[in-house]
Structures are given as C-alpha cells and as structure tokens.
Amino acid sequence: MGTMNSTSVQGDTAAARRSLEALALGDAFGERWFPLFRPPRQAYAEVRARRTPHEPVWHWTDDTALALALQRLLDEYGQVEQDRLALYYALAFDADQARGYGHGMHMLLPQLLTAPGDWRTLAPGLFEGGSLGNGAAMRVAPLGARFHADLGQVAEQAVLSAVVTHAHPQGVAGAVAVAVAAALSARGELALEAVAARTPEGPVREGVLRALEVPFATEPWKAADLLGNGSRIRADDTVPFALWTAARHQDDLEGALWATAEGFGDVDTTCAITGGVVGAATGIDAAPAEWLARREPLG
Numbered sequence: 001m002g003t004m005n006s007t008s009v010q011g012d013t014a015a016a017r018r019s020l021e022a023l024a025l026g027d028a029f030g031e032r033w034f035p036l037f038r039p040p041r042q043a044y045a046e047v048r049a050r051r052t053p054h055e056p057v058w059h060w061t062d063d064t065a066l067a068l069a070l071q072r073l074l075d076e077y078g079q080v081e082q083d084r085l086a087l088y089y090a091l092a093f094d095a096d097q098a099r100g101y102g103h104g105m106h107m108l109l110p111q112l113l114t115a116p117g118d119w120r121t122l123a124p125g126l127f128e129g130g131s132l133g134n135g136a137a138m139r140v141a142p143l144g145a146r147f148h149a150d151l152g153q154v155a156e157q158a159v160l161s162a163v164v165t166h167a168h169p170q171g172v173a174g175a176v177a178v179a180v181a182a183a184l185s186a187r188g189e190l191a192l193e194a195v196a197a198r199t200p201e202g203p204v205r206e207g208v209l210r211a212l213e214v215p216f217a218t219e220p221w222k223a224a225d226l227l228g229n230g231s232r233i234r235a236d237d238t239v240p241f242a243l244w245t246a247a248r249h250q251d252d253l254e255g256a257l258w259a260t261a262e263g264f265g266d267v268d269t270t271c272a273i274t275g276g277v278v279g280a281a282t283g284i285d286a287a288p289a290e291w292l293a294r295r296e297p298l299g
C-alpha cells in the first residue's frame with residue numbers, strides 16, 4: 001500500500017508510521033483491561049459488551065516506548081545498527097521506567113545506557129540463554145511494515161532488532177513472525193501460512209501453525225484458551241493468538257483489538273502486536289474518534 005513517494009532508503013516510512021500509530025493505540029487500549037484498572041469480572045463484561053473504557057487518558061506502555069526507539073533508529077539509519085539501537089532502547093527506559101517493563105529489561109537496559117555494546121554478552125546471559133519473552137515481538141511490527149517490499153530483509157532486520165535484548169531463539173522467532181505478518185499486512189496479503197513459512201522452527205512457529213487450524217468462526221476467548229494469551233510472558237504463548245486475531249480482522253483495526261482483548265492475559269502486548277500488524281494496512285483513521293481522543297499521543 002506504500003506509494004513511490006514514501007519509499008526511500010528508509011523503506012516505506014508511511015506504512016511504518018501507520019503500524020506504529022496502531023501499535024500504540026492497541027497498547028493503550030489493551031492496558032485498560034488489566035486488573036489494576038478494573039476487576040477481572042467487570043473487564044470481562046465490558047469487553048463482551050464492547051464498552052469503551054471510560055478513563056479520559058489511556059497511557060501507552062513499554063511496548064510503544066521501545067517501538068518508538070526502534071522507529072527513531074530506522075528513520076535515522078535506514079537499517080538496524082545494533083549498538084545505536086541498544087542505546088536508544090536504554091534511553092527510552094531511562095526516560096520513563098514506569099511504563100511496565102519486565103524484570104529482564106529492568107536488569108538489562110540500565111547497563112546498556114552506559115555501555116550499549118555490552119548487549120552482546122549481557123542479553124544472552126539473561127535468564128540462562130536469553131529472554132524468550134515478548135519484548136522483541138511487541139515492538140517490531142512497524143519494522144515489518146517499513147521493509148514489506150522484501151520479506152527476506154524483514155526477517156533479517158527483525159532478528160537484528162531482537163537479539164539486542166532478546167537473545168533466546170524463541171524471543172527472536174516471535175519478532176520474525178510479527179514482522180513478517182506486518183509486512184504481509186502492508187502488502188494486503190496477510191495469511192498465517194505465509195507467516196509460519198518464514199518463522200524459524202520451534203514453539204512460536206508451531207503455535208502459528210496451530211493458529212492456522214483454529215477456524216475464524218471460533219470465539220476469540222476460546223482461541224486464546226487453545227493458543228495462549230501471553231499470561232506466561234513467552235513469545236510462543238503470545239504471538240500465535242495475537243496473529244490469529246489480526247488475520248481474522250485484517251481490514252478492521254477496532255474489531256481486531258476487541259477480539260484480542262477478549263483473550264485478556266498480557267493484553268497490552270497482545271493488542272500492541274495485533275494493532276501493529278493490522279494497522280500496517282489500515283492505519284488508525286477508521287478507529288473510533290473517542291479512542292483517538294483518549295489514547296496518549298506518540299509525541
């Protein structure tokens with residue numbers, strides 16, 4: 001969907017921006033459903049009734065903060081420069097540590113602020129073998145949208161962006177799956193088969209293949225039961241469901257985010273992933289005006 005005017009050495013920056021805006025909207029919307037903001041029973045009833053969260057400001061979280069850092073890097077350098085990216089991730093963390101970062105990032109990112117190149121030894125040392133959490137997947141959709149003209153480049157750049165913080169092969173695989181999905185979405189070709197075909201072997205890929213077997217007529221909460229909803233904070237428990245709802249609602253960002261919210265679990269992150277993928281095609285223009293007024297702007 002990119003135009004020649006927006007395609008440059010930096011890739012399709014218009015598609016990247018669409019994806020980033022929708023990622024941030026999904027993150028801010030999804031965060032509203034955490035027990036911190038409303039009891040689970042109430043959250044469940046409100047999501048089922050499609051009742052817009054009443055809070056006047058929906059803040060985005062670490063998903064968006066790190067996606068902004070990656071976007072800045074790619075806008076400036078046109079491709080992933082890993083030491084510089086490590087610094088930008090660390091600067092994002094340092095600017096506001098209360099955005100809901102996971103334990104691993106609280107340990108890693110302050111160290112990268114003073115020695116960004118140390119990601120090479122520090123990231124693989126997290127959790128004995130590197131993090132297999134969602135950090136690399138939740139921030140990467142705009143990268144996939146940007147480089148959609150070349151799926152090989154999408155996968156390669158996604159890997160480079162991941163390993164700076166998430167060195168475990170399944171943390172990386174989650175990023176590749178989401179980036180490829182966003183690229184396909186930007187091309188108007190999103191299909192779970194094609195995502196699985198480009199995802200490295202292992203539990204994330206197996207999860208995407210399982211998602212392929214779940215008919216779109218299935219209620220989203222049932223699909224989340226089958227595929228995982230991110231509550232285990234692992235890429236293979238998070239990415240398959242988020243991509244299933246994205247594929248189920250690939251022309252409808254609002255519908256995609258409601259369906260993803262029905263899974264609860266790590267709901268800011270699942271909604272950030274789904275939003276970034278669907279938004280690569282749709283952008284946020286068709287999202288409800290109330291949502292756009294309430295979500296924290298990207299700045």
Ligand SMILES: [Mg+2]
Pocket residue numbers: 061062063099100268269
């Ligand atoms: Mg978050």
